[in-house]
Amino acid sequence: STIRATLARMKSTLAPELSSVWKPQPASIFVTDLATAHRLLVRGAAGGAFSNRPPSISPSAILSRRRYQNITSAPYGQHWRAMRHNLTSEVLHPARLHRYAAARRSAMRGLVEDLAEQRRMSDAVVHAAESIRYAMFSLVATMCFGDGLDRGRVRAMADAQRDLVKSLAAARLFAHAKLPAVTRLIYREQWKKLASLRRQQEETYLPLIDSRRGQSSERPAYVDTLLDLKVPLDDDPVVTSKPRRAQRRLSEGELVGMCSEFLGAGTETTASALQWTMANLVKRPDVQEAVRREIRAFVAADADEVSEDVLGKLEYLNAVIMEVLRLHPPTSWVFRQVMEDDYVVHDGQRLPVGTKVYFPLAAIARDGRAWDDPEEFRPQRFLTCKGEDEELVAAVGSSDGNNVKMMPFGGGRRMCPGRGTAMLHISYFAANLVREFEWREAEGELAVDLHPQVGFFTVMNHPLRAHLELARQGQDTQQRL
Numbered sequence: 153s154t155i156r157a158t159l160a161r162m163k164s165t166l167a168p169e170l171s172s173v174w175k176p177q178p179a180s181i182f183v184t185d186l187a188t189a190h191r192l193l194v195r196g197a198a199g200g201a202f203s204n205r206p207p208s209i210s211p212s213a214i215l216s217r218r219r220y221q222n223i224t225s226a227p228y229g230q231h232w233r234a235m236r237h238n239l240t241s242e243v244l245h246p247a248r249l250h251r252y253a254a255a256r257r258s259a260m261r262g263l264v265e266d267l268a269e270q271r272r273m274s275d276a277v278v279h280a281a282e283s284i285r286y287a288m289f290s291l292v293a294t295m296c297f298g299d300g301l302d303r304g305r306v307r308a309m310a311d312a313q314r315d316l317v318k319s320l321a322a323a324r325l326f327a328h329a330k331l332p333a334v335t336r337l338i339y340r341e342q343w344k345k346l347a348s349l350r351r352q353q354e355e356t357y358l359p360l361i362d363s364r365r366g367q368s369s370e371r372p373a374y375v376d377t378l379l380d381l382k383v384p385l386d387d388d389p390v391v392t393s394k395p396r397r398a399q400r401r402l403s404e405g406e407l408v409g410m411c412s413e414f415l416g417a418g419t420e421t422t423a424s425a426l427q428w429t430m431a432n433l434v435k436r437p438d439v440q441e442a443v444r445r446e447i448r449a450f451v452a453a454d455a456d457e458v459s460e461d462v463l464g465k466l467e468y469l470n471a472v473i474m475e476v477l478r479l480h481p482p483t484s485w486v487f488r489q490v491m492e493d494d495y496v497v498h499d500g501q502r503l504p505v506g507t508k509v510y511f512p513l514a515a516i517a518r519d520g521r522a523w524d525d526p527e528e529f530r531p532q533r534f535l536t537c538k539g540e541d542e543e544l545v546a547a548v549g550s551s552d553g554n555n556v557k558m559m560p561f562g563g564g565r566r567m568c569p570g571r572g573t574a575m576l577h578i579s580y581f582a583a584n585l586v587r588e589f590e591w592r593e594a595e596g597e598l599a600v601d602l603h604p605q606v607g608f609f610t611v612m613n614h615p616l617r618a619h620l621e622l623a624r625q626g627q628d629t630q631q632r633l
């Protein structure tokens with residue numbers, strides 16, 4: 153009877169999986185030309201929204217067997233709309249973002265001091281990659297959980313998240329598995345590792361989440377908005393602006409997944425973009441000096457920092473960051489999947505339901521029909537169009553979708569909601585790092601290598617190391633740092 157029970161259990165687990173394996177799957181499509189990417193992503197479909205991703209590799213969604221969705225993994229519908237609206241209007245909206253100015257300043261100061269300390273200890277060569285990533289993580293962690301986080305705990309969370317990012321390749325294994333139960337059995341070590349990382353997140357995040365319950369704060373953290381958030385009881389795939397009556401709060405599992413998404417999306421992308429920015433400035437001392445000259449023109453020599461209100465005037469720095477995002481988009485892919493309601497036409501044919509459409513962002517950004525000498529690092533290409541700043545808007549993806557030339561933040565309704573925040577974080581940190589230090593190439597194995605390591609995020613193949621000299625004029629910088 154034990155054998156019979158085991159067989160029955162196997163049958164009930166495997167039968168639905170096996171039936172889906174034998175079902176013919178429509179071919180996937182890879183879009184590498186800009187015009188098609190723009191038409192599909194930004195203009196959308198002739199019918200339906202074409203705004204779903206294939207089952208996400210979000211570890212939170214996979215580990216909970218898709219019980220807990222976050223914004224990235226949720227199907228296009230009312231639940232997704234409520235979560236995304238909360239993030240964009242309550243946290244990332246420019247009118248709310250000023251609340252976190254003190255956290256940005258403290259993370260930036262911490263980074264400058266850390267680099268100064270390293271250069272004192274190690275003959276001026278610093279491990280910039282780790283320091284940059286940790287500074288970004290501590291900033292995003294404060295936005296997520298509020299002020300007063302213990303430094304040791306933040307460090308542990310940052311390390312755990314690095315492990316999780318490394319495990320994303322394994323997560324992909326489970327996300328795309330035709331036979332999930334069998335795949336979990338075959339790759340049980342990888343599954344156990346993912347499960348233990350998720351458990352670790354629960355153990356760390358839940359006490360922090362609980363400590364915010366019932367508190368009112370002048371500077372609400374992301375978690376506070378999530379605790380207040382109500383989502384539709386049943387997801388309705390049709391997105392309308394009509395309020396729904398039956399609502400519920402997010403469960404603990406969902407809260408952990410949402411925090412994990414915020415920390416991951418907010419840290420890994422911007423930390424990678426900042427590293428690529430500093431790496432390109434090391435390789436191009438002429439560009440670095442031009443950025444420094446621009447900063448000196450707008451910031452007094454005895455000012456404490458390049459303040460946020462100056463950033464809008466630093467057009468050349470902004471152009472450098474755009475060019476970095478074009479050549480090294482930190483998110484490698486955008487994905488969509490054709491659903492029942494979508495009427496998506498490609499090459500004169502309606503794409504069958506289930507078709508996965510892949511947009512490799514680096515290839516799209518190097519389309520020779522859109523850019524002259526697309527392989528060259530040439531920030532001034534973003535300075536040619538003054539006035540309306542058309543190209544700058546186009547580069548981050550304009551809301552009306554006109555003149556889109558590249559899409560580091562994706563496009564259409566699922567476009568990155570963090571693009572404004574990301575640009576603020578990258579330019580604030582980069583401006584201050586250039587003002588404080590002269591960044592020079594270290595020698596031998598520590599030299600800057602601009603080859604990418606393409607995974608879920610595109611990072612530098614060799615983490616950034618650089619030789620730093622103090623660069624500030626006008627006060628006794630040696631003493632200050």
Ligand code: HEM
Nearest residue numbers: 223224417418421422425483561562563566567568570574
């Ligand atoms: C340089 C920095 C960043 C880059 C390059 C980037 C890139 C992207 C891309 C390509 C997508 C997919 C868009 C699509 O499918 O069309 C995305 C989605 C997303 N990003 Fe970002 N991102 C960055 C920073 C941020 C930040 C700072 C946050 C939040 C704090 C964030 C939160 C999200 C979320 C929640 C989504 C899912 C949106 C949805 O499905 O509706 N990102 N991002």
